[in-house]
Amino acid sequence: MSIKLHFLNVGNGDCTIIDFPARVVKKTKEEKDERIMMVDVNHNSEYNEYEHVINYYKKNFKNESGGLRSIFRYVATHPHKDHMKGLTALFDNISVINFWDIEHNFEPDQSGPQWEEYKDDWDRYVEIRKGKENPKVLFYTDAQKPVQYWNEDCIEILSPSKELYDFVHTKEDGTKRNAEEIGAQLNNLSYVLLIHINNLKILLTGDAEPRCWEYILKNYKEKIKNIDILKAPHHGRESAFHEETIKVMNPKHIVFSVSEDCEYVVPEKYKKAAPRAIVYKTCDLGSFILDCDFDGNVTLV
Ligand SMILES: [Zn+2]
Numbered sequence: 595m596s597i598k599l600h601f602l603n604v605g606n607g608d609c610t611i612i613d614f615p616a617r618v619v620k621k622t623k624e625e626k627d628e629r630i631m632m633v634d635v636n637h638n639s640e641y642n643e644y645e646h647v648i649n650y651y652k653k654n655f656k657n658e659s660g661g662l663r664s665i666f667r668y669v670a671t672h673p674h675k676d677h678m679k680g681l682t683a684l685f686d687n688i689s690v691i692n693f694w695d696i697e698h699n700f701e702p703d704q705s706g707p708q709w710e711e712y713k714d715d716w717d718r719y720v721e722i723r724k725g726k727e728n729p730k731v732l733f734y735t736d737a738q739k740p741v742q743y744w745n746e747d748c749i750e751i752l753s754p755s756k757e758l759y760d761f762v763h764t765k766e767d768g769t770k771r772n773a774e775e776i777g778a779q780l781n782n783l784s785y786v787l788l789i790h791i792n793n794l795k796i797l798l799t800g801d802a803e804p805r806c807w808e809y810i811l812k813n814y815k816e817k818i819k820n821i822d823i824l825k826a827p828h829h830g831r832e833s834a835f836h837e838e839t840i841k842v843m844n845p846k847h848i849v850f851s852v853s854e855d856c857e858y859v860v861p862e863k864y865k866k867a868a869p870r871a872i873v874y875k876t877c878d879l880g881s882f883i884l885d886c887d888f889d890g891n892v893t894l895v
Contacts, residue, residue: 597791598895599823599884600654602645603876605853606829607636607676609647610798612789613655614747626746629666630655633787633798637680644853645881647680648687664689667747668729671785671800673700673719674777675708681715685727693722693729696754699763700780701773734785752814753786753806761805781828782806788817792888795820797843799827799834807836821845822890830875831858840867847884847892850875 600611610633618625637647655663668690671677684690702716703709725731734754762779763771771779784800797818802810807827810818824845828834829852845868852859854877861873874882874894883895 596885596887597789597794597796599796599886600650601825601849601851601874601876601882601884602647602650603879603881604636604647604851605644606856607679608634608671608800608825608829608851609636609645610634610825610851611651611655628663629747630663631667631669631747632665632684633669633785634671634677634800635680635684636676636678637683639680639683648683650881651688662688664691667692667694669694669785669787669798670696670719671798672696672780672783673698673702673716674780674801675702675712675715677800678715678719679712681722682718685718685722690729693731694785695723695731695733696783696785697733697759698776698780698783699773700776702777703774748789748791750788750790750817751785752788752810752817753802754783755809755813758783758806758809779805781834784827786810788814790817793890794822794886794888795890796823796886797821797845798825801828801834803828803834804836807834807839811836811839811842815842818843822886822892823847823849823884824871825849825851826864829856829859830861830864831856832860832863833858835860835863837863837867840864844868845871846890847872847874849884850877853877 595615598613602609612631614629616628635647657663665688762783781801781803782805784802786802787798789796821843826848830850848864848871885893885895
C-alpha cells in the first residue's frame with residue numbers, strides 16, 4: 595500500500611496532489627475510500643512551458659468507470675497569487691468537496707499590473723470563502739484545535755495558530771497592520787501539514803517563513819524529527835530557510851517547486867543542514883511523482 599505525491603511543474607508557484615490509498619483505519623477499523631487532496635494551484639491555460647494543471651488532473655485522476663475523481667480536500671495554504679492562480683478554471687472543471695482556508699484579513703493590491711491576471715481567481719476565492727459554492731469551507735486559526743477529517747488521513751495541522759494569526763495582523767506596539775503589511779507577513783500563516791502514517795512522515799509547508807518555524811520548533815519539535823519528504827517552504831528560497839528546524843527534521847527527500855530563473859533558491863544550504871537529503875526540483879524534473887510506502891521507502895516515478 596502506498597501514498598502518491600504528485601509535484602506539478604508550475605514554475606514559481608505550488609501545486610501538489612496527494613493520492614491517499616483506500617485503507618482501513620486501525621483505531622476505528624473503519625474503511626476509507628481513496629481520496630485526493632490538492633494543495634494550492636498555479637495554473638495558466640496560456641503557458642506552454644509549465645504543466646497544464648487541469649489537463650494533468652484529467653489524465654491522471656480518473657475512476658474505474660472513466661469519470662473524473664473529485665478532490666476530497668483542497669487546501670489553500672495562503673492566498674498569495676502563486677498559490678491560487680487558476681482557481682476558477684480548477685473549480686469550473688473539477689468537483690471539490692472540502693475547502694481548507696485560513697482565517698485572515700489580507701487583501702491583494704489592486705493597483706498593480708498583476709491584478710488584471712489575478713482578479714477573477716481572487717473574486718472566485720472570495721465567493722468560495724463566503725460559502726457560495728458547494729465545498730464545505732473550513733477556516734483554520736488554531737493548530738491546537740482538532741478539526742473534522744484530519745484524523746482520517748493522518749494529517750496533523752502544525753500551523754496556522756492563534757499566535758501566528760496575531761503576529762501577522764498586529765504590530766509589536768499593539769496596533770493593527772494594514773493590508774500591505776499583512777501581505778508581507780502572510781507566508782507565516784501558511785498551513786503546515788504533517789502527514790504521518792505508520793513510519794512515514796511527509797511535511798507540506800506552503801510558504802512558511804522563520805517566524806512560523808520558530809513557533810513549530812517550540813511546539814512540535816518531536817513531531818518534526820526525521821521527516822521522509824519535505825516540501826521546501828517558499829519554493830526553497832532563502833527567506834524561508836530556517837537552519838535549526840531543517841537540522842531537526844533531517845529530511846531524506848526535499849522537493850523544490852520552482853522555476854529555473856528563480857535566483858533566491860538555496861538547495862546547498864538545505865544539503866548542508868540535512869546531508870542525507872536527496873533534492874528534487876520541478877524545474878529540472880518537470881512534474882514528477884513520489885510513491886511512498888508506510889515504512890518511509892520513497893520511489894521517484
Ligand atoms: Zn509562494
